[in-house]
Amino acid sequence: MNGRAYRDLFPGRGLRRGRGTYMPPRMDDDMRRFMEMGRARILVAGIFMALIFTVVGGRLTQLAVRGESGDRPIAIAAERDEPRPRANIVDRNGEILATDLETASLYANPRRLLDAEKAARALVEVLPDLEYKATLKKLKSDRGFVWLRRHLTPRQQWALLERGIPGLDFIDEYTRVYPQGPLMPHLLGYVDSDNRGIAGLEKRFEAHLAKGDGPLRLTIDMRVQHLMREELGAAMREFRAKAAAGIVMDARNGEILALVSLPDFDPNHPGKAGDGERFNRATLGVYELGSTFKVFTAAIALDTGAAGMKKRYDATKPLQVSRFMIRDYHAKKRWLTLPEVFVYSSNIGAALMAQDIGAKRQRDYLDKLGMLDPLGVELPETGKPISPSTWRPVNTMTIGFGHGIAVSPLHLVSGVTAAVNGGVLHRPTIVAGEHRDGDGTPRRVFKERTSKEIRKLMRLTVENGTGRNADAAGYAVGGKTGTAEKPAAKGYEGKRLLSSFIGAFPINEPRYVVLALLDEPKGNKKTLGYATGGWVAAPVVRRVVERMGPMLGMPPVEEDAPGMRELELYVAAEGRKLASY
Amino acid sequence: MPALSRTDNSIVGRWWWTVDKWTLLALFLLAVTGMMMTMAASPPVAYRLGLDPQHFVVRHAMLLPFALIAMIAISTMSLKAVRRLALAIFVISLGLMVLTVTTGETVKGASRWIYIFGFSIQPSEFLKPAFAVVTAWLLAPRPANQEIPGAAICTLIFTLIVGLLLAQPDVGQAGVVTAVWLSQWFLAGLSIAWIGGSAVMGGLSLMAAYFVFPHVALRIDRFMDPNANSYQIERAMQAFLAGGYTGEGPGEGIIKASIPDAHSDFILAVAGEEYGLIMTLAIVAIFAFIVLRGFARLFKEHNAFVTLAGFGLLVQFGLQAAINMGSTLNLIPTKGMTLPFMSYGGSSLLAMSIGMGMLLALTRRRVGEEE
Numbered sequence: 001m002n003g004r005a006y007r008d009l010f011p012g013r014g015l016r017r018g019r020g021t022y023m024p025p026r027m028d029d030d031m032r033r034f035m036e037m038g039r040a041r042i043l044v045a046g047i048f049m050a051l052i053f054t055v056v057g058g059r060l061t062q063l064a065v066r067g068e069s070g071d072r073p074i075a076i077a078a079e080r081d082e083p084r085p086r087a088n089i090v091d092r093n094g095e096i097l098a099t100d101l102e103t104a105s106l107y108a109n110p111r112r113l114l115d116a117e118k119a120a121r122a123l124v125e126v127l128p129d130l131e132y133k134a135t136l137k138k139l140k141s142d143r144g145f146v147w148l149r150r151h152l153t154p155r156q157q158w159a160l161l162e163r164g165i166p167g168l169d170f171i172d173e174y175t176r177v178y179p180q181g182p183l184m185p186h187l188l189g190y191v192d193s194d195n196r197g198i199a200g201l202e203k204r205f206e207a208h209l210a211k212g213d214g215p216l217r218l219t220i221d222m223r224v225q226h227l228m229r230e231e232l233g234a235a236m237r238e239f240r241a242k243a244a245a246g247i248v249m250d251a252r253n254g255e256i257l258a259l260v261s262l263p264d265f266d267p268n269h270p271g272k273a274g275d276g277e278r279f280n281r282a283t284l285g286v287y288e289l290g291s292t293f294k295v296f297t298a299a300i301a302l303d304t305g306a307a308g309m310k311k312r313y314d315a316t317k318p319l320q321v322s323r324f325m326i327r328d329y330h331a332k333k334r335w336l337t338l339p340e341v342f343v344y345s346s347n348i349g350a351a352l353m354a355q356d357i358g359a360k361r362q363r364d365y366l367d368k369l370g371m372l373d374p375l376g377v378e379l380p381e382t383g384k385p386i387s388p389s390t391w392r393p394v395n396t397m398t399i400g401f402g403h404g405i406a407v408s409p410l411h412l413v414s415g416v417t418a419a420v421n422g423g424v425l426h427r428p429t430i431v432a433g434e435h436r437d438g439d440g441t442p443r444r445v446f447k448e449r450t451s452k453e454i455r456k457l458m459r460l461t462v463e464n465g466t467g468r469n470a471d472a473a474g475y476a477v478g479g480k481t482g483t484a485e486k487p488a489a490k491g492y493e494g495k496r497l498l499s500s501f502i503g504a505f506p507i508n509e510p511r512y513v514v515l516a517l518l519d520e521p522k523g524n525k526k527t528l529g530y531a532t533g534g535w536v537a538a539p540v541v542r543r544v545v546e547r548m549g550p551m552l553g554m555p556p557v558e559e560d561a562p563g564m565r566e567l568e569l570y571v572a573a574e575g576r577k578l579a580s581y
Numbered sequence: 582m583p584a585l586s587r588t589d590n591s592i593v594g595r596w597w598w599t600v601d602k603w604t605l606l607a608l609f610l611l612a613v614t615g616m617m618m619t620m621a622a623s624p625p626v627a628y629r630l631g632l633d634p635q636h637f638v639v640r641h642a643m644l645l646p647f648a649l650i651a652m653i654a655i656s657t658m659s660l661k662a663v664r665r666l667a668l669a670i671f672v673i674s675l676g677l678m679v680l681t682v683t684t685g686e687t688v689k690g691a692s693r694w695i696y697i698f699g700f701s702i703q704p705s706e707f708l709k710p711a712f713a714v715v716t717a718w719l720l721a722p723r724p725a726n727q728e729i730p731g732a733a734i735c736t737l738i739f740t741l742i743v744g745l746l747l748a749q750p751d752v753g754q755a756g757v758v759t760a761v762w763l764s765q766w767f768l769a770g771l772s773i774a775w776i777g778g779s780a781v782m783g784g785l786s787l788m789a790a791y792f793v794f795p796h797v798a799l800r801i802d803r804f805m806d807p808n809a810n811s812y813q814i815e816r817a818m819q820a821f822l823a824g825g826y827t828g829e830g831p832g833e834g835i836i837k838a839s840i841p842d843a844h845s846d847f848i849l850a851v852a853g854e855e856y857g858l859i860m861t862l863a864i865v866a867i868f869a870f871i872v873l874r875g876f877a878r879l880f881k882e883h884n885a886f887v888t889l890a891g892f893g894l895l896v897q898f899g900l901q902a903a904i905n906m907g908s909t910l911n912l913i914p915t916k917g918m919t920l921p922f923m924s925y926g927g928s929s930l931l932a933m934s935i936g937m938g939m940l941l942a943l944t945r946r947r948v949g950e951e952e
Contacts, residue, residue, distance in 0.1 A: 034722055034770065039880055041768050045896065046876040053869035057862055059910045060821070064858035067822035142631060306776055485797045 045334040071350050085174045086195060087208065088215040089188060091222040092257075092432055098202070098267075099569045100178050100195070103151040104170040106160065106439045109144055113167035116140050120304050123148065123168075126159045139167075152195055162528075176202075182266045184225055186280040187218070187259055187379070187430060190270040199270070199278070201430070203380050208435065217432045219255035224248050228258040232516060235540045236262055239521035239531060245518070245542070248548070251510040253440070254417065254426025259283070259410070281519070284381040286406040289517075290484025291345045291533070292416070293402030293500050297353050298342050298457060299419045300365045303450040306356040311338045313349040321394050326401075329483065329532075330466070342457045343465035345481060347401040354400025359391040362399065368445050369415040369425060371407050377428045378437050383408045402484060409517050409519040412502060418563045420478070420504045423451040459507045469538035470503050470530065472545040474556030478510075479503030479541065481533035486520070496520050501537035505545050506557040512548070516540035596657045599945040601878060607871050608652070608922060608937055611802070612645060614864060621831065622851040623925060625838035637844050637925050648934035655855045655938025656945070660887065663942045667714035667890075670707055670935065673889040675742070677704035682748045687688070703928040705754050707744060710936030712742065713761055713893030720769040737760055750792050752797050753916040757900060759783065764896045765889055813912050816840045816846050820854035820859075828857030844925040846917055849909045862921070865906065872899035878944045889944045894940045898933070921949030 069449030073107060085100035113119055114456020120136040125148055138146045150173065152160075152306040176191045196210070197203040200288030205216055232246040248258040261281040281284065301307035315336045319326040328346050354362060365374060366387075375382045386406040388395040398404035410428055420426035423446030427438040446454075458478030461467040479501055486496040500517040504510040516537040523531040530536075549556070600806040607837075623637035658666065715738070719731035739762050746755035761886060763779055790797045820836040823829060830913060834854040837843050843851050853861045875895040882888045898921055908912040919929040921939075 005842065035883060035888070036887055037770050038768055038885070041770075041890065042888075043893070044766065045768070046873055049872050049876070049896075049899050049903075050869065052907075053865055053872075054898075056906045056910065059912055060853070060858060060861045060865065063818070063821035063853070063910070064825050064861075067825040070635055127815070144628065144631065376774050394758045 008327075024291070024379045035469060063143050074514075076123070077201075084210075084212040086176060086191075087199060087212050088218050089209070090215045090227075090256075092218060093221065094217070095222045096179055097184065097222065098176060098178050099220070100174040103153075103173055103175045104157045105150040105151055106148040106157075106168065106170055108139055108146050108148055109167050109169065110139050110146060111144055112143050113139055113165075115245055119165045119168065120164045122160070124155055126386065127152075128164070133363075137397050138520075148517075156258070158424055159192075162344060168215070176268075178267045180222065181268065182220070182264045183229065184220065185257070185265050185270075185273075186282065186381070187220065188267055189380075190217045190267040198230070199265075200379060200381065202524045204378055204429075205431075207436065215436060218430050219250070219257065220259070220430060220434050221257045221552075223551055224548050225260065227256040227551075228544055229260045229262070229264075231258055231540050231543045231547075233260055235518060235521075236517070239248050239518060239524065239527075239536045241417040241518040241521040242537075243276075243281055243519040244517060245285070245409045245515070245519075245546070247282055247513075247515045248411060248446075249413050249428065249513045250546070251421040251504060252426075253515050254414065254428045254442075255432070256410075256428060256430045257512070259430065261285075276399045277396055280379070280381045281517075283375060283377060283379055284383045284406050284408065285382040286385055287409075287498055287517075288403050288406050288413055288484050288487060290402040290482040290498065291347075291502060292412055292480050292482035292500055293405070293453060294342060294345065294350045295416050295419050295458070295480050295502070296366065296369065296371075297350050297357070297400045298338065299446055299450055299454050300357050300362060301338070301353045303365070303446045304357060304361050306358075306361070307338055307353055309338055309453060311353075313338070313341055313346070313555050314350045315341070315346050315348040319348045321397055324394060324398070326397065339457055339460060340481070343461045345461075345466050350401040351397035355393065357396070357400075359393065359396045362396055363391050365445070366399075366405070368443070369418060371405065371411055373416060375408060375410055375414070375428060376437055377410060378431045378435075385411060391543040398500075402482060409500075409515055412500075413513055413515045416480075416515075418445050419454045420451060420507075420513065422448050455504070455507050455510070458504065462503070466537050467501060467503070469534055470501055470542045470545075472505070472542045472549070475545050475549050475554070476506040476508060476557040477503045477542065477545055478505070478507030479538070481538060483532040495559065497531050499531055499533040499536050501533045501541050503538075503541045505549070508557065510555065511575045512545075514541045514544055520569075592657055596945070599873070599947070600656055600941055601944050604871055604874055604937075604944070605656075605941060607867050609649070609921040611864075611867055612649060614852070614867075616641060616645060617831075618848045618852050618923060619844055619925050621834060622705075622837055622840075622848055623844035626841070626844045629841075640927070641925050643846055644930060648930050650942070651931065652934040652938035655935060656941035658883075658939075658942045660943065660947075663890075663939050664718055664769060664886075666719075667711045667939060671715050672713035673716045674704040674711060675745075676709040677702070678708060679740075680704075682745055701927075703881075705749075705751060706744075706898075706928040706932035707935065708742065708760070709754075709758060709809045709897055710894055710932060710939060711869075712738075712758065713765065713897055714939060715895055716762055716765050716885055717889030717891075720765060721889055730930045741798045750794055752794055753904075753918055756787075757897065757918070759786075759905070760900055761893050761897045762898065767894045768889055768892050800916070811915060812842055812909075814915060817850035817909050818911060820850040824853040824855065824861075826856040827860055828853070828855045828860065831855055846905065846924065847909055848920055848924050849906055868899065868902045868921075871895075874942065875940065876903075882944075884947075892939055894943075896938050897936065898940075 002040070040291055088094055088096055089098040089539065116136060117140040119130055120139055123132050123135050124132045130149070133212055135148070160168060176195055178188060187200055189197060189202040191202050192198050199204040201216065202209065209216060228246045228248060232244045236244045244262040246258065246260040247256065249256050259282050261279070263277050265277040274316050312335045315328060316333055326347050328348055330344050332344060332346070336344065336346055338353070340346070341353065362569055371386050372385055374384045388404060395404050414425065414428045418517050423444055424442035425445045426442045428437070429436045458480055459476065462477050462479050467479045470477050470479050482500040482502070484498040486498055498517065499521050500515065502515045503514045504511065518536050521531040521536045523529040527535040538546065586594070613640040619641045620638050624634040627634050655663070655666065659842055699910050716735055716826055719735040742758060745756065770777050792798070792799055816839055820834070820840065823836055832855070834851060837851045837854055840847050840850060849861060849864065852864060872895050873893060879888050901918055901921055904918045906912065908915045908918070919926045921929065921933045927932055
C-alpha cells in the first residue's frame with residue numbers, strides 16, 4: 001500500500017506539515033492524535049457491546065417471566081410422537097380385513113442390567129424361541145438400547161413383568177393384524193416391522209392408512225373371496241397344478257368382488273412366504289392366455305363387420321403361416337361357421353378371422369380394451385403386457401387365438417366384461433368410494449349389438465361346446481374355455497398347459513364375470529386324463545357361480561326370461577344341432 | 582495481602598501488584614461456573630454417546646487447571662514476549678489450518694479438526710487470539726523511519742485466513758475473524774466511508790454464504806420460519822421456561838437431558854433450567870463486566886499496540902459469548918460457537934485461556950514503557 005492510499009484510509013495519520021514540504025510525523029504527536037480518536041471509538045464499541053448484553057439479558061428475563069407465568073412445559077415426556085393406529089381395511093360389507101392392535105415391544109438397556117445371565121435365562125424361559133447365547137450377547141453389549149422382541153402377546157408381557165428384571169422395558173407399539181389370515185394377502189399386502197405398508201393396498205394407500213382416519217373400504221366381498229379361494233384351491237390340489245388365479249368382477253361397474261392368487265401366504269407373517277407365494281398371479285403375472293382371447297377376436301370381427309354370424313372358415317386342414325403350423329385341438333376337418341369356430345374353439349378359424357380383421361384394427365381394439373398397457377387397478381403390483389413390437393400378419397393370426405400376446409388374468413376379465421356387458425369398458429377397481437382410481441365413467445368399445453352376439457356365442461359354448469362343465473343350474477352361465485400351451489425355451493410345450501375358463505352370468509343380462517385359471521394342471525381319471533380349460537377350470541367357475549348366486553340373493557334365471565329365448569332361437573336358426581363331443 | 586509486599590520485586594510479586602485482579606476474578610468465576618454446568622449438563626450427553634457418564638466432567642476437570650495455569654503464566658509476560666508468543670502461535674496454527682483443509686478428517690460435514698498426540702485440535706480457535714495480536718502489531722503506528730506496509734500485509738494475511746476457513750467450511754468462524762479484524766481497523770482509525778463500505782460487504786458476503794453453503798441456508802431458513810425451529814432450539818427454549826427465576830435446582834433439570842449439545846453450545850440453557858434467571862443474568866453480567874472493564878482500562882492506555890491488541894481480544898471474547906447466547910436464546914440463527922470458559926471443548930477453552938492470558942499481560946500496569 002503506498003503512502004497516499006494509507007493516508008486515505010487513516011485520515012488522522014501521516015500528517016503533512018507546511019505547504020509543499022513533507023516532514024516525517026513526530027511519533028508523540030501522531031500517537032496522541034491516534035489515542036484521542038481511539039478513545040472515542042472504544043466508547044462507541046463499549047456502548048455497542050453493552051447494548052448486546054442488555055438484549056441478551058432482556059431476552060433471558062422475558063423467557064423466565066413467561067416460564068413463571070405458567071408457560072412451563074410440563075408434559076415433556078408425553079410430547080414424543082404418540083404412535084397412531086393405522087386405519088382399518090374393510091370389505092364392501094364392512095367386515096374387517098386388516099386392523100391395528102396395540103402391543104408391547106421388549107427392549108433392554110444393558111447398562112442398567114444387574115445380572116445379564118439371570119435376565120437371559122428368564123427371557124429364554126418366557127420366550128422359548130429366543131436363543132440363550134445370542135440373547136446374552138445382546139444383554140452384555142455396551143449399548144443403551146437393544147431390541148429383544150417386537151410385539152409381545154399380553155401373556156408374554158405379563159410373564160416378564162412378573163419377573164421384575166431391571167433394565168428390561170417395553171414400548172407400546174401398534175401391530176398390523178389380518179384377522180382373515182391368508183384370505184387375500186395379494187390384495188391387502190403387508191407392513192414392515194415399523195407398521196409401514198410395503199406391498200399391496202397397504203403400500204398403495206400408505207399415506208391414507210397411516211393417518212389413521214376412517215377405514216379403507218374395498219369392493220371385495222369377503223364371502224365371495226373365500227369361496228373362490230376354496231374352490232380354486234380344491235381344483236389346484238385335485239389337478240396338482242403349480243399355481244392358480246381366480247377373479248370375480250361386477251360386469252356393470254368393474255368392481256372386483258374376489259381376486260385370488262395361489263399359492264398364497266399369511267400376511268401376518270410375510271417373512272415366511274417365498275417369492276412364489278408373494279407373487280400376485282392375477283395382476284402382476286402376464287400370460288399367453290390362449291383361446292379365451294377368441295372372445296375378443298369374434299367381438300372385433302363382428303364389431304368391425306369383418307365377419308357376420310353366417311361367415312364360414314376353412315378348417316379342413318392345419319394352416320401354414322410362414323414357419324408356423326396352426327392346428328385345431330378339437331379338429332373338425334371341415335368348413336366352420338363363425339359360431340362353430342367359437343364354440344369348438346378352432347384356432348384355424350380364429351386365425352383366419354383375425355386375418356380378415358387386419359393388424360391395425362386388431363391392435364386398435366386391443367389398445368382400447370387396455371390389453372397393451374399395465375392395468376389401472378389400485379395395486380402397486382401390476383404387470384405390463386407383452387405384445388409384439390411390430391405387428392406382423394403372423395402375429396395378428398396367433399393373437400387371434402390368444403398366443404403372441406401376454407396379459408394378466410385381470411386384463412382378460414376386464415376385457416371380457418366389456419364384451420358382454422353391452423360393450424363398455426370399466427376401469428377395474430378394488431377400492432370403493434372416494435379413494436378409487438379414475439372417475440368411474442365407462443368407455444364404449446363395442447356396439448351393443450356385438451355384445452349381444454358375444455353373449456349368445458358364450459352361452460352356446462356352455463350349452464353345447466367346450467364349456468359344458470361350467471353350466472351352473474339356473475344361473476345361465478355363458479363362457480369361453482382357454483387351454484394355452486406354455487411357451488418353452490423353443491416353441492411351445494404340449495405338456496405344460498395354462499387352462500382357464502371365463503364365464504359371465506346370468507348371460508341374458510350379465511351381473512358377474514368369473515375367471516378361473518390353473519397353471520400346469522394334470523388330468524386325472526375323472527377328466528379322462530384331460531387337463532384342458534373345459535375339464536379343470538370350467539367346473540371351478542360352475543361351483544363358484546352355484547355358491548355365490550344364492551349367497552348374493554340372485555334369483556335363478558327362468559328359461560323364458562328376456563334374452564334367453566333369443567339364444568334358443570338362434571341355435572334353431574342354425575338349421576342343425578351342433579354336434580356334441 | 583501481607584504475603585506479598587509492595588516492594589517484592591520477584592516475578593510473582595510484580596505480577597500480583599500489576600495485574601487486573603477484577604478481570605482475573607471474573608474469569609475464575611466463569612471457569613468455576615462452567616465446571617458446575619459441565620457436571621450438570623454432560624452426563625446425559627456422555628450416556629447418549631455410549632461413554633462413561635463422567636467422561637466429559639473428568640476431561641473438563643483435567644483440562645481446566647492447565648488452561649488457567651497457562652493463562653496466568655502468559656499474563657506474567659512482557660509486551661515483547663506476548664507479541665512473540667502470538668506470532669509463534671499464529672504461524673503454527675496457520676500451518677495446521679492448511680493441514681486440516683488438505684488432510685483433515687471430516688466431522689459433521691466439515692474438516693476443522695486435526696489430530697496431534699491423540700488430541701483433536703481445532704487450529705482456528707488458537708488462530709483467532711493470535712491473529713488479533715498480530716493485527717494490532719501490524720496496524721499500530723510506528724516511528725516514520727520504521728514504517729512497514731503493515732496494513733497491506735495484514736490484509737493479505739486476513740484474506741488467506743478467511744479463505745482457509747471458508748474452505749473447511751467454517752462460515753461462523755470466518756465471520757468472527759472478520760468482525761474482530763474490522764473492529765481493530767475501526768479502532769485504528771479507518772475512515773467512516775470504509776467502515777460503511779465494509780458493513781455493506783459483510784452483508785453481501787452473508788448473502789453469498791446463504792447461497793453457497795447449504796447448511797448456512799438451512800439454518801437461516803429455520804430461523805426465519807417460526808414454525809420450523811430446530812429440535813435443539815425448541816428444547817433450549819423449554820429449558821429457560823422451566824427454569825423461571827430460580828431454576829429447578831441443581832441436578833433437577835430434565836430437559837437438559839434431551840439437548841444434544843447441552844455440554845457445549847447450549848450450556849446456558851442448562852444453567853437456565855437448573856439455576857434460573859438469577860444464574861443466567863449473573864453469567865451475562867460477568868461477560869459484560871469483563872468486556873466493559875477491559876475497554877475501560879484500554880481507555881486510559883497510552884500504547885497503541887496494547888490498545889489495538891487488547892481491543893481485538895476483548896471484542897473476540899465478547900462477540901463469541903454474544904453469538905453463543907444469542908443462538909441459544911433464538912435471537913439469531915444457530916451458529917456452532919462455544920461459550921468462552923464455560924462450554925466443554927478442549928480447543929476453545931485452551932485458546933480462550935491463551936487469549937485472556939495475553940489480555941491480562943497487555944493490561945498490566947506498566948511503570949514506564951517497557952517494550
